[in-house]
Amino acid sequence: MTSIDTSYYLSNQSRGSTGSTLGKEEFLKILMAQLKNQDPMNPMEDKEFVSQMATFSSLEQMMSMNKSITNLVQNQTVSPVIQYSHLIGKDVSYYKIDEETGEVQEPKETIKDSVVAISEKEGYAVLELANNQKIYTDEILKIEQPAKE
Structure with a gap:
């Protein structure tokens, strides 16, 4: 049987963006992947799921607030x-x-x-x-x- 060298395959894979920020789309993808790939015999605890959803909600609110503050600052910069x-x-x-x-x-x-x-x-x-x-x-x-x- 022929074995496949996974180090070669994995080293050539795209790693995505190198930025350290995680947007809401990436967060949802990670959460969905986690739910799809969880062990059916040992599913994610309700507390963990609620905690992750609260984190996502918090992230979304912070992004919205950041956008609002940015708009406010732009509107406040009026020519002398x-x-x-x-x-x-x-x-x-x-x-x-x-x-x-x-x-x-x-x-x-x-x-x-x-x-x-x-x-x-x-x-x-x-x-x-x-x-x-x-x-x-x-x-x-x-x-x-x-x-x-």
Whole structure:
């Protein structure tokens, strides 16, 4: 009788993906294979089966929650221009900045002007004012409705 060298056969078999994550499809396949191939004289205990089904249910819920959180994060990442667009037409107050040093001038002088546009610089919103000044949103001291003329 001729014997078959199983090491050659098994070494050439595809092993599937090498990723360490197990999806719900793979989990179900493993569970079904386990049920099909169990010993009929010593079947899987009810507790084990319930435990595995609970694990599967938990896995499915986590995947759903991950998808929901990913969608939420994508919806929250709004351009700073859009995020601060409601300031257009409003009056903002801010401290006068020394153009040479970039620091607040002493004594502190408050300037009030109207926002005419919003732009973006390096991911931050920049308010463009009627007096041709540009300030970052973190420089705002006060926001007001413009005085009625």
